[in-house]
Structure formats: structure tokens, C-alpha cells
Amino acid sequence: MREDKTELGGHHAYSLWFGGRCRWEALEGLKEGGDRAPRNMKMEIMSKTTFMVKPLDQESKGYLPLSEWDQTSDITHASAIYFFKPSRDLDGLIESLTDSLSRVLVPFYPVAGRLRWTEGSRLLLECNSAGVEFTAAKLNCGLDQLGDFTPCPEYEWLVPEVDYSKPIWELPLFLVKVVMFKCGGFTLTYSMSHAIGDGQSAMHFVSEWARMARGEPLKIPPYFDRDVLASPASTSLKGRLVEFVPPPVLLGRTDGVEEQENETMSFMMKLTKSQVDRLKNNANQPPRNGRPYSRYECVAGHMWRCVTKARKHEPDQQTSFFVCVDFRNKMIPPVRPGYFGNAVLDVAATSYSGDLVSKPLGYAASRIRMAIDKVTREHVWSLAEYFRQQPDWSLFQDLHPSGSEDGLFYGNPNFGGTSWLTLPMYGEDFGWGKVAFIAPGIHDYDGDSVMFEMPDGSGIIASLVLQVRHVDDFRKYFYEDIP
Structure with a gap:
């Protein structure tokens, strides 16, 4: 059984370019560092x-x-x-x-x-x-x-x-x-x-x-x-409904409009299997009594810490890490294979920036684990019930073709990460040979990331979008901070 069994979905997963060398x-x-080749x-x-x-x-x-x-x-x-x-x-x-x-x-x-x-x-x-x-x-x-x-x-x-x-x-x-x-x-x-x-x-x-x-x-x-x-009748959920609160807009030292106007870029970082193992070993020290942190939780926690350092947050700055969770296997019984529709939701891990960068990697991984573990069958039902009670769903819809403009999810000081580590990406063959590489489509909003396997299984690729002014520092910390 795979270690990264946590169900992490693709709600934002295929809204990024996977950068890197194309040959x-x-x-x-x-x-x-994902150096660019000239064109x-x-x-x-x-x-x-x-x-x-x-x-x-x-x-x-x-x-x-x-x-x-x-x-x-x-x-x-x-x-x-x-x-x-x-x-x-x-x-x-x-x-x-x-x-x-x-x-x-x-x-x-x-x-x-x-x-x-x-x-x-x-x-x-x-x-x-x-x-x-x-x-x-x-x-x-x-x-x-x-x-x-x-x-x-x-x-x-x-x-x-x-x-x-x-x-x-x-x-x-x-x-x-x-x-x-x-x-x-x-x-x-x-x-x-x-x-x-x-x-x-x-x-x-x-x-x-x-x-x-x-x-x-x-x-x-x-x-x-x-x-x-679907949830059971509303009466059976009485007393178990959660109070839905939209994710907070956590702004840095500048207002949200100014942050959104800063130039962004997409780039790709590679982690070898050895580097991933070192991050896992570090995050799981001392050894946990429960299940160890997964690859996703460890690498995502590492990236969250690195981007926080690259953005030079004050210690009392709040920051959120948004996780897209696939809840098919959270239902009881699990949703059987073949369901065609959406079965994902975003949850937020939160921290003060000072705690995030000063404490061990296991702290960041633990915050992400806590957010993922919030997604239960009752949580899914409760949010669905909340939506049903709302007269106008336009408040919860993003109709913009290039991503959210309201800054709720990503952008400084927040970050988000979607996992494609459990999705079968490289097996498709339409009769002209198997796919060699998959690149999700373009967008450019700050603070989004995707993790996926290398085509040959030798490690993990992380594709990110950050403000240009933060990229060099992020690249520096990304490798320097691996134990």
C-alpha cells in the first residue's frame, strides 16, 4: 500500500504549467533549480x-x-x-x-x-x-x-x-x-x-x-x-453541522491589490528520491507513534517553509497553506471507482510565519496533516448542507477563466499545494505510443503549486507560481534546507 494514501485531489491540480526541460x-x-532553456x-x-x-x-x-x-x-x-x-x-x-x-x-x-x-x-x-x-x-x-x-x-x-x-x-x-x-x-x-x-x-x-x-x-x-x-435528511444532521466560514484574506505588509499586480512566473523544482527520503526522515523525527507523515505532507511542509522565508514575513504574520482534498475515500462506504463529477474540497492549514520557519519540518507537516484530517464524511455533508441553505451561490463561484481574483486562496502570504502523486499520469496510449509527459494548462496566480512524479519514477517534480521577486530566494532555500 502506498505511503501517500491521503486522498489529495485535483481541483486545482491541472491548472498549472509543469515547467522544466522539454527535451x-x-x-x-x-x-x-529548474533552469530555463533559451528559445x-x-x-x-x-x-x-x-x-x-x-x-x-x-x-x-x-x-x-x-x-x-x-x-x-x-x-x-x-x-x-x-x-x-x-x-x-x-x-x-x-x-x-x-x-x-x-x-x-x-x-x-x-x-x-x-x-x-x-x-x-x-x-x-x-x-x-x-x-x-x-x-x-x-x-x-x-x-x-x-x-x-x-x-x-x-x-x-x-x-x-x-x-x-x-x-x-x-x-x-x-x-x-x-x-x-x-x-x-x-x-x-x-x-x-x-x-x-x-x-x-x-x-x-x-x-x-x-x-x-x-x-x-x-x-x-x-x-x-x-x-x-448526498447527506441524509437535514434533521439527522442537526447538531452536527459545521459553521462554514470562508477562508480569511491574510494580507502581508501591502494590500491585496498591490500584491496581485506584482509580476509572477512559473518554474519547476526537482527532488530526487534520496532528497524526498531525507525530508521524510527529518519531518518524522522523533519517530511518530501514529502513521508517519507522507511524502506529500513532508514536501508540502518544506515548500511552505521555504516560500515563507523567501517572502521575508514578520514572525507574527499569519499564513495559510491550502490543500485540495479528494474525499471519495472519506465517504462510508467509499465512492466506488467510475464516479464522474467533483469530489474535492479545499481546506486550510494555518500558522504564524515565525513558528513555521523556526520550528522543525515536522511542525509544518503536522499543520497540513491536521487540515487534511478535518475532511470527514460529516464535514463533507455539513458543508453541502450549508450550501443548500444559501439563496445565492454566486458568492461561492469563480467564473474568471484565469483563476480567482479575490485573493481568498493563494497569493502572499498564503500558499497552496495539490498532489498528483497518486494519479496514473503516464500510461495513456492512443495508438501512437505512450504519453511522454503531461503538462497541465496555463495560469499565473501567485502561490499555487503542484507535485507529481518524474516520468521515470526517480523523484518528484514540484511546479510553482510565485512572484518574480521571491523566486531566487525560494530556489536557494529549497535545496539548502534539505537536511
Whole structure:
């Protein structure tokens, strides 16, 4: 059984670029600090076409009610880019992908639907087979000319564009863009609305799509019954409801507007297995009587301490670390595999900056553990009940395409970290070879991070977004503070 069994979800997990070296062999030899490689190239689209792919069976399935977790937090699209090495001629690629997509949309029929607003900013999902937007393009360069996986303007060429000026009922819930390179490699990028599913659901859909493209049958059928997350009658929860309080806006020495205007950058840091083990050993000293802190808790605690030092907080400055927790296995009984929807929520670990940087790493890990352990079945039910009692859900929704503007979650002095350590990332094969690397899509708000495995399993990559003025100090502490 894996040590990092704690269920950490993908609510924000696939909203980041995974920076770093892009040449396939360079992933293995990534130097500490995630140095950027220079780019001197001109990208040109040789051809491009966009069309709608509809389910093979286009019968309308009516309306699907959405859960509280579908309709709160992000109501925007999140992207992931799948990079495939050059393997053979790409003739037939688009036909194979669109044919298998039309077939996988039959069991995953909500993905081809559209959202509708109802009273109180609630949403319904109309399963009307309106379709998935598919774009196929060819570029004049090879994959190796992209230089590295660090965020850059060129990567926007790979991501489907979502026109948020349109009303929500006209927006596809799933968009695909396939870009073919002259070397024979290609990228497949999807953008999926958070309103219909989280990161685990998105990966489930892509995995089954890949199976159908290879001519294999469905492995895990999806199901959409939101009742598996529903609480019992309100009367049975009386006395057990928690009082929901939005996360505090914890500002530093400057106001929130000024902090949000500071330039940010994305970058990548690598930890070898040996470095991770040293952090774990340090955080778990003296030996714990209970279960040891996981890889995620130790590395996240380490990053939280390093970013606090890099920001040069005063000792009495409050800081929060936001964890995205997948609660599928928190339910009793656990939600069975195949649930397609959102089953994640954010919880906050809090501390004074002085305590965080002066106490051992185990203190930071313990604060994160305490936050994760708050997520129980009763906690999930209580928050859902709280939402149901609210007349206007717009207060809990983020409709902005590039992330929250209200500063509730991330930004100095706060930090957030999502784990992809337990997600199967590198097994997808649409018939042209297995995916070589996965890069979640662009955004640039301060204080977000994602952890994921190296493709060869030799360590962990941490992808972060910080203000430019804090990056060099963070890089320094990140390696200096490993025991």
C-alpha cells in the first residue's frame, strides 16, 4: 500500500504549467533549480481546422442535476497537455481520435452537454449531445524546438481557446486541440469545465478514450449519480453541522491589490528520491507513534517553509497553506471507482510565519496533516448542507477563466499545494505510443503549486507560481534546507 494514501485531489491540480526541460532525455537530468532553456524560434501554423464531435448515439438524455461540489469554486475550464514522442507517420491520427471520441461520448454523454443557469445561480447540465469542440493543427517545427516545459507564449498555441464572452449555455464543456509537428510527434490538449468533473474524472475520461482509440473496450464505466455524495435528511444532521466560514484574506505588509499586480512566473523544482527520503526522515523525527507523515505532507511542509522565508514575513504574520482534498475515500462506504463529477474540497492549514520557519519540518507537516484530517464524511455533508441553505451561490463561484481574483486562496502570504502523486499520469496510449509527459494548462496566480512524479519514477517534480521577486530566494532555500 502506498505511503501517500491521503486522498489529495485535483481541483486545482491541472491548472498549472509543469515547467522544466522539454527535451525528453533532459527530464532525467534536470538540474536543481529548474533552469530555463533559451528559445529562438518562430512558430507558424501550417493548417488548422475546428469542428464539433458529437456522440455516436445523439439521443438527448435530459437534464443531470449537479452536486454542491460541481457548482461551487471554479466554474471554468482547466487544461492538460499530453506530449507524444515521434513514433511514425501521423496519417489517420485525427480520424482515429475523432472516431473513438464519438464512441466514448456515448457512455460519457454529459461531456457533450451544455450548462444552464437556474434560480440562485444554480446550474443544470443539459445532456443534449451538442458535442465536443475539436481542433486539429499542424506546426512548422519539431517538438525538440520547443526547448523546455517552462511556461512560454508558444505553449498557448497548444491549448484550446474558450470564448468566455459567450453565454455559458453556448460553451462546450470539453474542447480538444491536437497539434502535429513536422518531426512526427504531437500534442493532445483538452480543456474541461470544472462544473462537470475534477482532475480524477478528467483523467478517467481520457483514459477510456485512449482505450477505445486502441480498439479496446471500456474498462471502468462512468456513473453520474450525485446521490452517492448526498447527506441524509437535514434533521439527522442537526447538531452536527459545521459553521462554514470562508477562508480569511491574510494580507502581508501591502494590500491585496498591490500584491496581485506584482509580476509572477512559473518554474519547476526537482527532488530526487534520496532528497524526498531525507525530508521524510527529518519531518518524522522523533519517530511518530501514529502513521508517519507522507511524502506529500513532508514536501508540502518544506515548500511552505521555504516560500515563507523567501517572502521575508514578520514572525507574527499569519499564513495559510491550502490543500485540495479528494474525499471519495472519506465517504462510508467509499465512492466506488467510475464516479464522474467533483469530489474535492479545499481546506486550510494555518500558522504564524515565525513558528513555521523556526520550528522543525515536522511542525509544518503536522499543520497540513491536521487540515487534511478535518475532511470527514460529516464535514463533507455539513458543508453541502450549508450550501443548500444559501439563496445565492454566486458568492461561492469563480467564473474568471484565469483563476480567482479575490485573493481568498493563494497569493502572499498564503500558499497552496495539490498532489498528483497518486494519479496514473503516464500510461495513456492512443495508438501512437505512450504519453511522454503531461503538462497541465496555463495560469499565473501567485502561490499555487503542484507535485507529481518524474516520468521515470526517480523523484518528484514540484511546479510553482510565485512572484518574480521571491523566486531566487525560494530556489536557494529549497535545496539548502534539505537536511
